[in-house]
Amino acid sequence: SQQGEEDPQALSIQEGENATMNCSYKTSINNLQWYRQNSGRGLVHLILIRSNEREKHSGRLRVTLDTSKKSSSLLITASRAADTASYFCATPSYNTDKLIFGTGTRLQVFP
Amino acid sequence: SQTIHQWPATLVQPVGSPLSLECTVEGTSNPNLYWYRQAAGRGLQLLFYSVGIGQISSEVPQNLSASRPQDRQFILSSKKLLLSDSGFYLCAWSVSPRDGNTIYFGEGSWLTVV
Numbered sequence: 344s345q346q347g348e349e350d351p352q353a354l355s356i357q358e359g360e361n362a363t364m365n366c367s368y369k370t371s372i373n374n375l376q377w378y379r380q381n382s383g384r385g386l387v388h389l390i391l392i393r394s395n396e397r398e399k400h401s402g403r404l405r406v407t408l409d410t411s412k413k414s415s416s417l418l419i420t421a422s423r424a425a426d427t428a429s430y431f432c433a434t435p436s437y438n439t440d441k442l443i444f445g446t447g448t449r450l451q452v453f454p
Numbered sequence: 455s456q457t458i459h460q461w462p463a464t465l466v467q468p469v470g471s472p473l474s475l476e477c478t479v480e481g482t483s484n485p486n487l488y489w490y491r492q493a494a495g496r497g498l499q500l501l502f503y504s505v506g507i508g509q510i511s512s513e514v515p516q517n518l519s520a521s522r523p524q525d526r527q528f529i530l531s532s533k534k535l536l537l538s539d540s541g542f543y544l545c546a547w548s549v550s551p552r553d554g555n556t557i558y559f560g561e562g563s564w565l566t567v568v
Contacts, residue, residue: 349497373552373553373554374551374552374554376551376556376557383542383562383564384561384562385544385546385559385560385561385562386498386544386546386557386559387559388556388557388558391554391556393554431497431498433551433557435551435552436552437552438552439552440486440503440505440548440550440551440552441500441503441511441513442488442500442546442548442551442557443500444490444497444498444500445497446496446497447496447497447498449495
């Protein structure tokens with residue numbers, strides 16, 4: 344299976360702290376995408392990093408990609424209670440348009 | 455702009471009854487369409503994806519089937535539901551995610567089989 348694994352499965356922090364989530368995948372990729380899911384809702388795209396990029400920023404989000412280790416990390420800086428959600432990485436299959444999601448990290452940010 | 459509609463939002467069905475979940479996309483042509491299932495507190499499992507009318511790829515052997523009768527319509531069905539079919543079903547669309555395009559999700563359908 345190409346499904347990614349995310350680590351940790353759950354993370355609890357205080358507002359203002361940074362949150363780091365990691366994702367590992369199994370096959371070659373063109374890009375890796377991060378999504379957020381509020382409880383009971385559909386997923387929303389956060390940020391995409393291409394296989395030839397090593398780091399990307401968007402607001403309080405920082406994503407890194409290490410293709411040699413087949414891993415990525417998502418850092419949320421200065422977290423807020425509104426960041427409470429589940430976060431998933433997703434990898435498109437290299438030669439098809441299937442998008443495989445990781446197992447997710449449940450982030451809880453306490454005020 | 456593109457939108458995706460998925461219904462019904464919630465349903466409770468007895469074991470052995472049929473199922474039909476429907477998804478439609480507006481504002482785009484020839485999208486890739488996807489059905490995912492999410493068990494409570496778990497990750498997303500890709501069930502089916504389609505690159506065109508009548509073209510369905512099944513990812514996991516199961517009690518479900520999918521059809522794409524029109525370009526922007528994707529239907530998830532079952533003839534006889536099992537308890538294990540309970541979960542949160544998400545429809546999604548995309549244009550070539552391997553080229554760097556994102557995937558857009560509907561709001562999901564909660565299915566409880568009793």
